[in-house]
Structure formats: C-alpha cells, structure tokens
Amino acid sequence: MARTEASVTDAQASSTDFSRPLLAWYDRHHRSLPWRTPPDETKLGVLPDPYRVWLSEVMLQQTTVGAVKRYFEAFTDAWPTVEALATAETDDVMKAWAGLGYYSRARNLKKCAETVASEYDGRFPDTEAGLKALPGIGDYTAAAIAAIAFNRPAAVVDGNIERVITRLHAIEAPLPQAKPEIRTLVAQALPHDRPGDFAQAMMDLGATICTPRRPACVLCPITDGCTARREGTAERFPVKAPKMEKPARRGAAFVAVRADGAVLLRQRPPTGLLGGMTEVPGSHWTARQDGATDISAAPFPADWRETGSIRHVFTHFALELSVFRADLHNDQLPGDQPPGDGWWSSPDTLPGEALPTVMKKAIEAAIPGATRKPRKG
DNA sequence: AAATCGTGGAG
DNA sequence: TCTCCAAGATT
Numbered sequence: 001m002a003r004t005e006a007s008v009t010d011a012q013a014s015s016t017d018f019s020r021p022l023l024a025w026y027d028r029h030h031r032s033l034p035w036r037t038p039p040d041e042t043k044l045g046v047l048p049d050p051y052r053v054w055l056s057e058v059m060l061q062q063t064t065v066g067a068v069k070r071y072f073e074a075f076t077d078a079w080p081t082v083e084a085l086a087t088a089e090t091d092d093v094m095k096a097w098a099g100l101g102y103y104s105r106a107r108n109l110k111k112c113a114e115t116v117a118s119e120y121d122g123r124f125p126d127t128e129a130g131l132k133a134l135p136g137i138g139d140y141t142a143a144a145i146a147a148i149a150f151n152r153p154a155a156v157v158d159g160n161i162e163r164v165i166t167r168l169h170a171i172e173a174p175l176p177q178a179k180p181e182i183r184t185l186v187a188q189a190l191p192h193d194r195p196g197d198f199a200q201a202m203m204d205l206g207a208t209i210c211t212p213r214r215p216a217c218v219l220c221p222i223t224d225g226c227t228a229r230r231e232g233t234a235e236r237f238p239v240k241a242p243k244m245e246k247p248a249r250r251g252a253a254f255v256a257v258r259a260d261g262a263v264l265l266r267q268r269p270p271t272g273l274l275g276g277m278t279e280v281p282g283s284h285w286t287a288r289q290d291g292a293t294d295i296s297a298a299p300f301p302a303d304w305r306e307t308g309s310i311r312h313v314f315t316h317f318a319l320e321l322s323v324f325r326a327d328l329h330n331d332q333l334p335g336d337q338p339p340g341d342g343w344w345s346s347p348d349t350l351p352g353e354a355l356p357t358v359m360k361k362a363i364e365a366a367i368p369g370a371t372r373k374p375r376k377g
Numbered sequence: 378a379a380a381t382c383g384t385g386g387a388g
Numbered sequence: 389t390c391t392c393c394a395a396g397a398t399t
Contacts, residue, residue, distance in 0.1 A: 060395040101383030138397045158395045
C-alpha cells in the first residue's frame, strides 16, 4: 500500500519516532476484543461507544484481558447504556462484579454512571480533565478514554507502555519515579492523526511482543530505536522498587446451614477490604499466628464443627481461614430473625450473591458445590 | 505519599 | 509450589 503520510513522518522524524512502524504493525496484528473498534474502521472515523470504552477500561485496571471478557459481556448484556447502569440496583452491580476484585471499582462505576446520566445527559466528557473528575477515573483511564473513544491526543501510560518506553530508552530510574519522564516521551511520540490506535498499539505490543519475560524482540516492529534491544538488556526493564513481603493473617469463618440448605450471610462494611460485598460471619483476621481459631466469634451458639481451612492471598497479606459448619434443625434457629443484619440465602440464590472469591472458597470448604452456578442450556 | 485494595494465569 | 504481575485509583 502506498504511503501518503510522508510529510507527517518528516515532521516527526527523529530517533524516537516509532509511531509509523508501530501503527503499521497494529494494522496487521491488533488483537480483536469485544470493546474495540478495529483500525480499518477507526481510520474511516468510526469510533467506539464511550460507554463501552469506559466500562472496559475500568474493568481492565490491574486485571487481565482474559478475566475481563466474561464480565464485560455480562455487564453490557444487563446494562447496554450508561443510563441503564445508572438506574440499576447497586446490589445487582456488586453481584455482577463479584469475583473480579478491587471492589471499589464497582462502587465508583455506579457513582460515575449516575453522574454521567444526571449531570452530563448520558454523554461522557470528551476531555482528559472532564473525565478525570469522575469517580474511578484517574490519569490512565482519563487518557485512555479521551484517546480511544474521542481520538484526542492524550498520552496514555499503563503498565505495558511503561515497559515499552523504559526499554526503548533504557531508563534506569525505578518506577514509579520514572513515570513523568515516561509520560513526556509518550507525548513526544504521539501521532496526532491516530492517537487512539497508537495507545492500543502500544498496549498490544507490550502484551504480545514486549512482554515482561522473554520479550520477542525478533518480532518487534520498533527495534530500530530500542536501546535495550541493542544492548541486550530488555528483560532488565522496567526497574522497580523492591517489594515488601506479605504478612500472614488468620481467622475463622462460620457457615451456618439451615435444614432447607440455606446459608447465613451478611454484608461487609461499605468501605475497606471487600467493601460492600457479602460474607459469611467470621472472626477478626489477626496477624497473630499463635492465636487459636476463635470459635467465640460464631454468630450464635451451635454445634460448630471445623470442616477444613482455606488459604487466600490478597494484595498485601495472606489469609488462612478456619472454616466451621453447623447444621441447624428448625427448633435450633436463633429466633425468627437472622442475627444482626444477616439473611438466609437458599441454595438457588447462593451462587448469585455478591460473594468475593475468598468467601466462595470458605463456603465451598463447608458445602462443596454450593456456590457454583448451574450450567445454563 | 506511602498504604490500601483482589484475583487468577503464566512461567 | 512459588513468584510475578495485569489497560491503576484513592486516601
């Protein structure tokens, strides 16, 4: 195909202008994703639905593409527009988000949808500043939506792009200190005719070629200006500050099973770890390792039997949970109301509850299969 | 501004 | 099994 953008190339010509070969590579090797508009359409001016771009970008924060796909389909099926999400029940949103992690994202997602629906007439702002003012949208997400959904020349910097840029320039400064320098370099390389495709091309390159380990430099379209490639040190970048090791905590979880199979659940506080999500009653999670499993934290007296234990690793600590189960007869129920603000969830509603993975593990340890959703069809 | 906030896949 | 870490945001 004939190249007609010679003037653009000349204007940007420098050792750091890698956008043309990168975009040419993207045109041929871009990933096809449910929220993405392919380059043959964006080049004709067709842009993706900002709602779908926003939803995907929030889901993709610190989360892999593979994990996001099913959730994205479920969300867009249930709530096809930002107005639909704005009027949804928050509890339904938390249920749909359960398992994806970082649950403040779901709370902010709902708030953001409500703001866009009520204050912006259902249309997302088309500038970085306007977007960043919304809950759950920070530097990266604001730039990504501006570039991808509105083709604004925004400097998008995510983990992939940090890796690509630090290798291109062999940046020795550790992250996150090097971030301002990286942003400047991205802004300098930004092709103003295709900012959205450029951002996605950089991310695809980082995800498929310029990978954290064993990068496929042989297949890379921009090796010419890559210092780390020339020096054979690509895998050394990006340099990161040393990470501290995760402390251990332990606690007890109590699975109360009624005669009809219903399980006692309750809601966690609205903020903090697993904020607003559903849990089985449990003890405090202590950092003490000598502490015996604390059965005094049970929601009511019963014949609690330890049925096993589960391990779960959070971002900043590892948890070991002793799981207790009690099978209740009808005359053993603690009054006609569940303790506190809890509720009994029957076997057919349990799989649809807003249970984070750690709680599904705990329930599974007491009642194998109880949280598994029945296969449809 | 350092700490907090989940989960699962890959090597 | 263990380590790394993924399209980061918030306080």
